[in-house]
Amino acid sequence: MSPGWRRMLAALALLGLALAGGVARAAPPQVDRLEPPHWWVGMAEPRLQLLAEGPGLAAAQVRVEGGGLRLERVERTDSPDHLFLHLRIAAGAKPGVSRLVFEN
Structure with a gap:
């Protein structure tokens, strides 16, 4: 050649x-686990903290789709595979589905 x-x-x-x-x-990004997996409107405490786990998830951007739920902040740790999501459920939120969108 x-x-x-x-x-x-x-x-x-x-x-x-x-x-x-x-x-x-x-x-x-791939979310392998979300804890706690279920929550509801009308809880005494409107603030909610979720743990999201998946390969390389700490580099992801997160947003919420659906009414009644607001992402207040995203907490990144030393682990590249974990994110803590700090959310707030609105006082007048109606039962339904809110979607967490993870993007690169």
Whole structure:
């Protein structure tokens, strides 16, 4: 194989690795566990702390979809796989589903 072909093959291999790395980074964060898994409106204490666990989750951005629930802050620890989510349930919140969205 000529040196020109070797260089072109090496360049294509590097391009393939770069593209594969970009696809891997684009995958959404994976939440393996959320504790406590259930909560409800009308609790005496409107503040709620959740533990989210999953590979590399500490690097994720989090937002809430759905009414009646507000994300007050995200607490990151030394672990790359854990996040503590500090939430507040609104006084007039109605029963229903709120979705926590984890994004890179």
